[in-house]
Amino acid sequence: MTERMAKAWDNSVCDGLYRIGVGIVITLTAFGLQAAFWADLSPYVWLPLYPAIFFSSRFGGFLGGMTSTTLATLLGWYFFVPVRFSFALASPSGLVSILLFFIMGVLLSLTHEQLRRANRRTADEKTSRQTHERTHLFIEQAPHCIALLDRDLRYLAVSRRWRLELGRGCDDLVGRRHYDVHPDIPEDWKRGHRAALAGESLSKDEARWVQADGTEHVYRWVSCPWTEQNGTVGGIILSVEDITADDRAEKEARLTATMFDHSIEGITITDAEGTILAVNPAFTAITGYSAEELIGKNPRLLKSDRHDTAFYTQMFKTILSEGYWRGEIWNRRKSGAIYPEWMTISVVRDAKGDVVNYIGTFIDISRAKESEEQLFHLAHHDPLTGLPNRLLLLSRVHHAMACADRDGGKGALLFLDLDHFKNVNDSLGHAAGDELLQAVAQRYSNRLREADTLCRMGGDEFIVLLENLREADRAADVARSLIEELKVPFRLSSGRDVFIGTSVGISIFPDDGKDAGKVLSCADAAMYQAKKGGRNTYRFYTESLTEVANQRVAMEVALRQGLERGEFLLHYQPLIDMSSMRPVGVEALLRWQRPGAGLVPPGQFIPLAEETGLILPLGEFVLGAACSQMKRWLEAGADIETVAVNLSAHQFHQADIAQRVAAILEETGLPPGYLELEITESALMDFGEEAETRLRALKDLGLRLAIDDFGTGYSSLAYLKRFPIDKIKVDQSFVRDIPHDTADMEIVATVVAMAKNLNLQVLAEGVETEAQLAYLRHLKCDAAQGYLFSRPVPPLEFPPLWNAVLGFGVV
Numbered sequence: 001m002t003e004r005m006a007k008a009w010d011n012s013v014c015d016g017l018y019r020i021g022v023g024i025v026i027t028l029t030a031f032g033l034q035a036a037f038w039a040d041l042s043p044y045v046w047l048p049l050y051p052a053i054f055f056s057s058r059f060g061g062f063l064g065g066m067t068s069t070t071l072a073t074l075l076g077w078y079f080f081v082p083v084r085f086s087f088a089l090a091s092p093s094g095l096v097s098i099l100l101f102f103i104m105g106v107l108l109s110l111t112h113e114q115l116r117r118a119n120r121r122t123a124d125e126k127t128s129r130q131t132h133e134r135t136h137l138f139i140e141q142a143p144h145c146i147a148l149l150d151r152d153l154r155y156l157a158v159s160r161r162w163r164l165e166l167g168r169g170c171d172d173l174v175g176r177r178h179y180d181v182h183p184d185i186p187e188d189w190k191r192g193h194r195a196a197l198a199g200e201s202l203s204k205d206e207a208r209w210v211q212a213d214g215t216e217h218v219y220r221w222v223s224c225p226w227t228e229q230n231g232t233v234g235g236i237i238l239s240v241e242d243i244t245a246d247d248r249a250e251k252e253a254r255l256t257a258t259m260f261d262h263s264i265e266g267i268t269i270t271d272a273e274g275t276i277l278a279v280n281p282a283f284t285a286i287t288g289y290s291a292e293e294l295i296g297k298n299p300r301l302l303k304s305d306r307h308d309t310a311f312y313t314q315m316f317k318t319i320l321s322e323g324y325w326r327g328e329i330w331n332r333r334k335s336g337a338i339y340p341e342w343m344t345i346s347v348v349r350d351a352k353g354d355v356v357n358y359i360g361t362f363i364d365i366s367r368a369k370e371s372e373e374q375l376f377h378l379a380h381h382d383p384l385t386g387l388p389n390r391l392l393l394l395s396r397v398h399h400a401m402a403c404a405d406r407d408g409g410k411g412a413l414l415f416l417d418l419d420h421f422k423n424v425n426d427s428l429g430h431a432a433g434d435e436l437l438q439a440v441a442q443r444y445s446n447r448l449r450e451a452d453t454l455c456r457m458g459g460d461e462f463i464v465l466l467e468n469l470r471e472a473d474r475a476a477d478v479a480r481s482l483i484e485e486l487k488v489p490f491r492l493s494s495g496r497d498v499f500i501g502t503s504v505g506i507s508i509f510p511d512d513g514k515d516a517g518k519v520l521s522c523a524d525a526a527m528y529q530a531k532k533g534g535r536n537t538y539r540f541y542t543e544s545l546t547e548v549a550n551q552r553v554a555m556e557v558a559l560r561q562g563l564e565r566g567e568f569l570l571h572y573q574p575l576i577d578m579s580s581m582r583p584v585g586v587e588a589l590l591r592w593q594r595p596g597a598g599l600v601p602p603g604q605f606i607p608l609a610e611e612t613g614l615i616l617p618l619g620e621f622v623l624g625a626a627c628s629q630m631k632r633w634l635e636a637g638a639d640i641e642t643v644a645v646n647l648s649a650h651q652f653h654q655a656d657i658a659q660r661v662a663a664i665l666e667e668t669g670l671p672p673g674y675l676e677l678e679i680t681e682s683a684l685m686d687f688g689e690e691a692e693t694r695l696r697a698l699k700d701l702g703l704r705l706a707i708d709d710f711g712t713g714y715s716s717l718a719y720l721k722r723f724p725i726d727k728i729k730v731d732q733s734f735v736r737d738i739p740h741d742t743a744d745m746e747i748v749a750t751v752v753a754m755a756k757n758l759n760l761q762v763l764a765e766g767v768e769t770e771a772q773l774a775y776l777r778h779l780k781c782d783a784a785q786g787y788l789f790s791r792p793v794p795p796l797e798f799p800p801l802w803n804a805v806l807g808f809g810v811v
């Protein structure tokens with residue numbers, strides 16, 4: 001007997017015993033009641049027992065009813081039918097009543113049993129119907145696509161989801177082959193179907209399937225066999241679930257996890273209370289804490305003491321109101337070192353809007369900060385000396401001026417410019433110049449207070465910013481001490497000693513100006529005054545300097561206009577040959593016929609023309625005018641050897657000066673041998689090595705070259721030998737005090753002797769007296785120039801003697 005059968009047997013035995021029990025209990029109860037109350041009610045003695053049979057069959061079915069009928073019959077027979085207490089048949093009527101009772105009992109029991117079975121059938125049918133309906137509902141409304149297929153894989157039934165996915169109705173599918181409806185079913189799916197048809201209980205897998213519309217979907221499919229009543233496989237049940245969204249979500253989750261693990265950003269996730277739930281490896285690498293050390297802790301563990309409570313309060317306020325906070329924050333590593341992070345903290349809320357997590361992502365920006373600081377340093381400091389540069393100075397001046405304005409205090413700017421630094425650069429080379437600048441910066445720094453700012457503006461210019469100045473005299477003290485500091489010569493690495501001085505211009509703020517640019521230009525102007533005042537000294541800025549600056553601006557405008565309007569002209573001064581005492585040449589000297597100002601001497605405008613670059617067009621004008629004049633004189637038959645023209649440093653430094661001079665000579669038609677170019681000693685020295693090349697290019701044109709103002713510059717006698725020059729002009733400052741200044745006389749004697757030795761012509765400038773002339777003749781100086789012979793004059797005013805001697809015509 002199978003377990004199921006045994007269980008059924010047990011159930012039916014129990015059921016039978018229960019029914020019999022019901023019949024006995026109800027019958028005995030009814031009999032007891034009747035015995036107690038209705039024992040004398042004969043002939044209705046059976047009547048009260050009918051309800052017992054009724055209820056017994058009602059609750060116990062046929063078996064209960066028959067138990068009750070039998071028991072009641074026997075009890076009635078024994079107790080109520082005469083002769084009582086015996087089963088003897090008293091009379092036929094008694095027998096009839098017994099029989100009748102029994103038959104009635106049987107009928108009642110049968111009837112009830114029938115009713116009971118009918119009820120049960122109805123209930124079973126109802127249950128079965130409901131079950132069927134629910135099963136149908138279950139399949140029909142299942143969230144997956146479910147289909148029942150026969151052995152040929154024809155649809156027997158499909159769930160609504162299946163139909164929806166396909167966009168087809170039941171009629172369209174039922175009876176058709178699955179593979180006809182889906183001809184592109186992947187092969188491994190088909191394998192699953194075959195396995196199910198072969199009786200394999202369950203095949204399942206996931207697969208991608210590009211649908212007809214080109215969209216790729218991911219499906220999880222399951223196939224299993226279903227069996228007929230006789231146990232044979234009737235077909236398969238297919239269940240297909242579109243898990244594209246889940247797949248995507250899973251991929252995203254995987255991606256997120258990968259990002260979390262491999263991100264170079266540190267990531268931390270906390271719960272709503274701020275307890276750390278997870279940290280990624282980058283977090284560990286940056287902070288030095290392992291995940292185990294942090295999980296369950298609060299991120300305040302990482303706090304540095306760089307930020308106050310207000311900072312964190314504001315941060316959380318922002319997180320909650322904006323949903324995130326982003327900014328720079330300083331935290332502490334496990335090692336204790338504090339470092340800057342660029343951090344974003346975002347809040348994660350659930351559907352109800354409650355905070356569930358905080359996510360913090362950050363990068364360690366300590367490197368970037370360092371680079372930023374380096375860049376800031378580079379942008380604000382001079383690479384040679386390491387001092388603040390102009391940019392930083394201006395920002396500090398702005399700040400100092402704002403403080404002075406607020407506190408009613410004062411400050412000063414000292415503009416320092418090294419004297420003749422260019423000479424060092426040109427003669428000793430740029431490396432030596434750089435070394436000197438570094439040493440100068442060091443010496444200046446030594447003399448200044450921590451609070452003072454020393455900056456290098458570029459070249460040989462330095463600025464000192466003095467703040468909180470109680471009195472202007474303090475600025476003068478500083479200027480004096482800085483000048484003093486440079487008095488000791490600098491020993492360069494080459495072993496050479498260099499002497500250098502500095503000129504200092506001082507401006508006071510807010511007295512001299514209320515903006516940095518103005519105060520700086522005031523200091524600059526004052527520095528120029530210091531230079532003019534003999535160098536190696538200092539000057540305060542005064543209003544009169546502004547006046548001078550304004551005049552300079554006005555003069556620059558006038559100079560430009562003068563050039564355009566042809567207000568410039570040339571005067572000529574004779575050059576006297578000492579042996580014949582005849583004029584052998586003339587020097588062309590520029591004059592400006594400025595309207596309303598008369599004849600302006602060059603000393604008043606040449607320096608400005610040099611500064612502004614106007615000297616270039618002016619110089620070309622002089623050269624052209626002098627050559628044309630000389631050409632005219634020659635054509636008129638004048639007996640003259642040279643026209644001397646001053647060539648400014650600016651002109652000489654022009655790369656194409658030789659071409660320009662050649663062009664003018666060609667234009668004017670003057671043979672080059674008649675032209676003498678005078679170049680000052682300082683213009684040559686300022687040009688360093690290039691000077692020689694440039695001179696040779698000019699000399700190659702066939703003209704003559706003279707060194708002007710000889711003895712005033714940073715003389716290097718070596719160049720006299722190298723340079724292709726024809727003449728030196730002894731500066732008039734050495735001639736002026738002859739015969740009273742023996743030192744000057746010695747110098748002139750030495751220069752003349754040296755020129756002779758080098759086979760150069762020598763001319764003395766500024767000869768005003770007979771005594772000077774006599775001395776120069778005694779020295780056998782070749783030539784002379786000076787008021788003793790003639791002042792510079794316009795050609796039309798040449799003295800008659802000249803004309804007689806030189807044969808000048810009025811041209």
Ligand SMILES: Nc1nc2c(ncn2[C@@H]2O[C@H](COP(=O)(O)O[C@H]3[C@@H](O)[C@H](n4cnc5c(=O)[nH]c(N)nc54)O[C@@H]3COP(=O)(O)O)[C@@H](O)[C@H]2O)c(=O)[nH]1
Nearest residue numbers: 589590601602603622646647648708766767768785786787
């Ligand atoms: N680049 C150019 N410079 C020029 C040009 N023209 C002149 N200058 C330079 O201007 C400076 C002043 O020149 P100027 O006022 O003309 O003075 C010259 C003479 O007048 C003056 N001189 C001549 N003799 C005497 C004298 O006996 N006593 C005395 N006190 N002064 C005298 O000397 C100046 C000529 O000097 P130099 O050129 O060195 O021969 C001056 O530096 C000019 O060079 C120009 O066109 N371009």
